[in-house]
Amino acid sequence: QVHLVQSGAEVEKPGASVKVSCKASGYTFTSYLIHWARQAPGQGPEWMGRIDAGSGETEYSHKFQGRVTISRDTSASTAYMELSSLRSEDTAVYYCAREKGGTSWDYWGQGTLVTVSS
Amino acid sequence: QAGLTQPPSVSQGLRQTATLTCTGNSNNIGYEGAAWLQQHQGHPPKPLSYRNNNRPSDISGRFSASRSGNTASLTIADLQPEDEADYYCSAWDNSLRLWLFGGGTKLTVL
Numbered sequence: 001q002v003h004l005v006q007s008g009a010e011v012e013k014p015g016a017s018v019k020v021s022c023k024a025s026g027y028t029f030t031s032y033l034i035h036w037a038r039q040a041p042g043q044g045p046e047w048m049g050r051i052d053a054g055s056g057e058t059e060y061s062h063k064f065q066g067r068v069t070i071s072r073d074t075s076a077s078t079a080y081m082e083l084s085s086l087r088s089e090d091t092a093v094y095y096c097a098r099e100k101g102g103t104s105w106d107y108w109g110q111g112t113l114v115t116v117s118s
Numbered sequence: 119q120a121g122l123t124q125p126p127s128v129s130q131g132l133r134q135t136a137t138l139t140c141t142g143n144s145n146n147i148g149y150e151g152a153a154w155l156q157q158h159q160g161h162p163p164k165p166l167s168y169r170n171n172n173r174p175s176d177i178s179g180r181f182s183a184s185r186s187g188n189t190a191s192l193t194i195a196d197l198q199p200e201d202e203a204d205y206y207c208s209a210w211d212n213s214l215r216l217w218l219f220g221g222g223t224k225l226t227v228l
């Protein structure tokens with residue numbers, strides 16, 4: 001069965017960077033896209049970007065352009081999301097999700113809490 | 119920026135039917151439809167339907183999605199206590215080139 005397992009919670013200071021991982025199993029990693037979204041406390045999800053795990057092609061939300069980098073390691077079946085220049089408003093749970101065949105997402109990771117605090 | 123509009127809350131009785139709505143425009147819902155997700159407190163979102171209105175294989179037939187123009191709907195029949203959750207719609211916006219989410223609807227089963 002398909003699983004997306006994310007790395008553990010992080011606490012970072014303002015101005016720092018954070019890198020969250022998403023390890024996929026149970027399917028051919030390079031045949032799907034992986035998306036990243038975040039959810040601030042009490043808010044709805046917010047899309048950050050996606051990567052074609054096969055080609056490595058990325059697309060980002062313009063809101064995060066220049067601050068977010070999504071990458072993957074095909075040998076480890078793992079996708080990564082790095083967010084730089086962190087500020088307190090970046091405190092949120094970050095999720096990875098697999099895209100099902102051009103429709104939308106079918107599997108989500110368990111989420112990673114990133115707290116930005118001085 | 120344009121977003122997707124959902125009513126903040128909906129309440130309906132046990133074993134009744136609830137219909138949740140999500141309104142966008144021709145660049146998003148009207149373009150390729152909307153997906154629906156359910157989220158219980160402290161858990162990740164769970165897909166209930168894809169943009170083509172099909173359900174994941176593990177989702178009950180009590181959940182059905184549809185679209186009319188720029189409005190997507192999720193109908194939940196025979197409401198159960200476990201259906202109390204937050205429900206989000208999401209759609210790709212081909213003009214903004216990003217996925218949008220609605221603000222969410224909190225469903226209360228009375």
